[in-house]
Amino acid sequence: MNIRGIFTSCATMAALGSMAGNPSKPNIIFFLVDDMGWADSSVIYGDQTYPLNLRHHTPNMQRLAAKGTIFANAYACPVSSPTRTSLMSGMNAAHSKITDFTTAVPGVPSDASHKPDALKNDVLVHPEWNWNGISPESGIPHTVQVTPMTRLLQDDGYYTIHVGKGHWAAAGTPAASPYNLGFCVNVAGQVAGKPTSYYGKENYGNTKEMWSTFSTMNMTEYYGSDIHLTEALTREALKTLDYPVKNNLPFYLYLAHHGVHTPITPDPRFVQKYLDAGLDEGQAKYASLVEGVDKSLGDVLDYLEANDIADNTVIIFMSDNGGNSENKTKGGVLHTQNAPLREGKASCYEGGVKVPLMVYWPGKTHGSRTEIPVIAEDLYPTILEIAGISGYNTIQQIDGKSIAGLISGNEAPGISYDRELVFHFPHQWKPYPLEDIDYMTSMRKGDWKIVYRHRTGKLELYNLKDDLSERNDLSKKNKKKLREMASALSNRLRGWEAPMPTFRSDGRQIPYPDEL
Numbered sequence: 001m002n003i004r005g006i007f008t009s010c011a012t013m014a015a016l017g018s019m020a021g022n023p024s025k026p027n028i029i030f031f032l033v034d035d036m037g038w039a040d041s042s043v044i045y046g047d048q049t050y051p052l053n054l055r056h057h058t059p060n061m062q063r064l065a066a067k068g069t070i071f072a073n074a075y076a077c078p079v080s081s082p083t084r085t086s087l088m089s090g091m092n093a094a095h096s097k098i099t100d101f102t103t104a105v106p107g108v109p110s111d112a113s114h115k116p117d118a119l120k121n122d123v124l125v126h127p128e129w130n131w132n133g134i135s136p137e138s139g140i141p142h143t144v145q146v147t148p149m150t151r152l153l154q155d156d157g158y159y160t161i162h163v164g165k166g167h168w169a170a171a172g173t174p175a176a177s178p179y180n181l182g183f184c185v186n187v188a189g190q191v192a193g194k195p196t197s198y199y200g201k202e203n204y205g206n207t208k209e210m211w212s213t214f215s216t217m218n219m220t221e222y223y224g225s226d227i228h229l230t231e232a233l234t235r236e237a238l239k240t241l242d243y244p245v246k247n248n249l250p251f252y253l254y255l256a257h258h259g260v261h262t263p264i265t266p267d268p269r270f271v272q273k274y275l276d277a278g279l280d281e282g283q284a285k286y287a288s289l290v291e292g293v294d295k296s297l298g299d300v301l302d303y304l305e306a307n308d309i310a311d312n313t314v315i316i317f318m319s320d321n322g323g324n325s326e327n328k329t330k331g332g333v334l335h336t337q338n339a340p341l342r343e344g345k346a347s348c349y350e351g352g353v354k355v356p357l358m359v360y361w362p363g364k365t366h367g368s369r370t371e372i373p374v375i376a377e378d379l380y381p382t383i384l385e386i387a388g389i390s391g392y393n394t395i396q397q398i399d400g401k402s403i404a405g406l407i408s409g410n411e412a413p414g415i416s417y418d419r420e421l422v423f424h425f426p427h428q429w430k431p432y433p434l435e436d437i438d439y440m441t442s443m444r445k446g447d448w449k450i451v452y453r454h455r456t457g458k459l460e461l462y463n464l465k466d467d468l469s470e471r472n473d474l475s476k477k478n479k480k481k482l483r484e485m486a487s488a489l490s491n492r493l494r495g496w497e498a499p500m501p502t503f504r505s506d507g508r509q510i511p512y513p514d515e516l
Contacts, residue, residue, distance in 0.1 A: 025157070025250035026362070027313040028383060029300065030087075032254070033293050034080065034165060034194075034261040035345060037323025037338045038354045040290055045072050045356055046468070050340055055279070056290050057270075060298030064317055065358050069407050070369040074357030075444070076321050076376045078346045078425045078437075080193060081167050083320040083376045084256075085134045088168060088181065089146040090380030090398035094424035094441075094498035096144045100126075102133040103170045104191045104213040109142075123455055124439055124510070126427050127499035133169030136180055140173050147394040148175075149380045151182030153252050156389050159244040163187040163237040164256035171213065183254075187236045188218050195258040198265055198289075200225035200232065216258070228267050230259045230289070234296040238303050245307050252387075257296065260289040264329040267292040282331020314386055315360045316379065321345050322352040326434060335436070342470045346429035348442035348451060349470050353423045361386065364408035372412075373444060375421045378403045418446040422492050426454060426501045439501060441513075443489040450485035452513050454501050459486060459513055486513035 038045055039052035043065045076083040081101040082093035093099050103110040109131035128142075135143035136151065154160045162178040166189035169175030178186040192214040196205025203223040205215030222232045237255045244251040259267075267288040274284035297317065304310040324330065325337045325344025338344045338351035345352055357374070359365065377400030384392065385404040401419075405412035421444045428438040439454035447465040452458075461475040461482045475482045490512040493500070500509050 025388065026386060027244075027251050027253075027309060028153075028158075028316070028386060029253045029255065029313060030316045030379075030383070031297060031300065031318070032084075032087075032164075032256040033317075033319045033356075034256070034258055035321065035324050036260050036290065036293070036319035036356060037325075037344065037351070038319075038341055038356055039338065040260070040323055041294070041356065043070065043356065043358070045070060045074075046340075047072075052337075052339060055274075055283070056287055056294075057273070058290065058294040060294045060301060061317070061358075063301060064297065064315060064360055066367050067365060068315070068317075068358045068360035068367065069365045069409070071357040071359075071374055071403075071406075072369055072371050073373040074318070074355055074375075075353050075373065075421055075423070076319065076355045078321055078348055078352045078423060078440075079429070080320050081133060084166075085144075085168050086376040086400075087379050088148050088150070089134055089144070089396055090149065090377050090394070090400045091144070091146070091396055092375075092377055092399040092422055092424075092496065094422055094493060095397070095399055095496040096134070096146075097130040097497075097499050098133055098144065099129050099424055099499055100131065100427045100429075101193050102167060102191070103131050104193070122428055122433060123504055124428075124501040125504050125507075127501055129426070129499040131170065132173050134175050134181075135169065135173060136182075137174050143169065143173060143175070144396065146396045147392075148181040149383060150252065150254070152384060152389055152392050152394075153387060154182040154184065156387060157250060158387065159184055159249045159251040161185045161187075161237070161240045161251060161253045162189045162256070163240065163253070164189065164233050165192065165258050166190055166256070167193050185240050187240065188216050188233065189256075190217055192216065194261045195229055195263070198229040198258070198263070198267070200227040200229075204229055204232075226268075228269065228292060230257055230267065230292040230296055231269075233257060234299050238299065241303065241307075245309060250387075252383075255296075255300070257293055259293045259296075260286065262324065262327055262329070264289065264327060269295070280331040282329050284331070286330045311362045313362070316357075316383075317359070318357045318376075318379075319355040322347070322350075322354060325351060326430070326437065340469045343436045346425060346434070347437040348423045348425055348440040349436065350449075350464070350468065352437070353442075359407045361407050366409075368409055370406050370409075372403075372406055372415060372417055373419060373421055374403050374406070374415070375400070378415075382407070420445045420488055420492065422489065424493070424498055426499055441489065441493070443485065443492070445485065445488065448481060448485060450482065450489055450513065452489070454510050457511065457516055459516060461485065483514070486516070490514040
């Protein structure tokens, strides 16, 4: 994509100009990876090194971890759009009612548009939910109106840049365009939930044979090339930084890679080393996508150092949900790709919601880690606090709490180890039922985790400190703790008026956990 002339689209250029020469505002880069699991790197987020940590070559993630703060218990939503809208709104997905991925088809919920026949055969019916995502405007059906976090940054003088995957809203609604959410620059951001192709030779899916609404837009200068999509997005991101860097403007770069989402196709730069190491073809393909993302992070770090702005640039590295464990093209045995965590993407077990998160804040982080559990919606107030923005007003109620104190090794108001974190997926994910993934809700509170299986009405209880893999159900042995957790989770769901499935047989809403 050519960015010449695009800067005039930023409505706050006058305000930005007034910021020139003010080095007190830190630059902020949010580096978001798609579908990367908790153990999909050589960075150790757990209390020990697991086999998957040894599989991946990610020196630049280690480079960031060495000077940042690792969050050992960081959480997102089970699937992409709920996490991405939580980051932009500060709301829990059960509260915003964006509980599945937003649709690319206006007026049609994603869970109905891609699997109608399978849904008819299920015992449950998915609830009404905000399948059109977030909106900066009122009156858009099936959306929640919000004050986007990037709008507040832009209003405060930040040069806001979007590169990569959007996936906040449905086609035809305002938030389908990053420009309507407070971004000055947009490269390739739209409604697509995944790329059609990672290859420049295939025009990233923009061919007569391959095109769909998921094809990556506005990357024409790379068409016909050997440049992988991860590399192309990285190059574009660094181009967009030249303007604010040269003009001494504080910037916010949201670099949201499509990697390592399906299609699991090899990154030719890295795949052979993994084949030579003995991985099967699917595992090698996936590992090469991970290393491509790592190379992108290294290029960003190198750019900051070369332009003497590394000491004034905060970097947030995160994945949008747990790794996909139900895709045969990733190789190995299904549902084991996030070990020791149970299951993966779309599940409310740990493998679906526990994600890599680390933050580098110059002068405040020094290669440490914290065990305090945090969640995606916390990043909204956190980024604003890092930017020095306070006293702001929002249309929506903010559920997240700033973790700025935790990043710098201190306490954070409103956050404790025993805070309640809720994960809600009242849907069927694939065109075929998946017992450990579909129709689930869970909540972590301290070391305890309750899991509610909607189809069967079963409640499960786990102690994560003793049982990270969630295999020892304690619901029958500790009924007092189960009742306590069921009550707390039900209060959250009722208070947020969370969308709940209904029984296909008679239309009744399923019970809340404390009604079982």
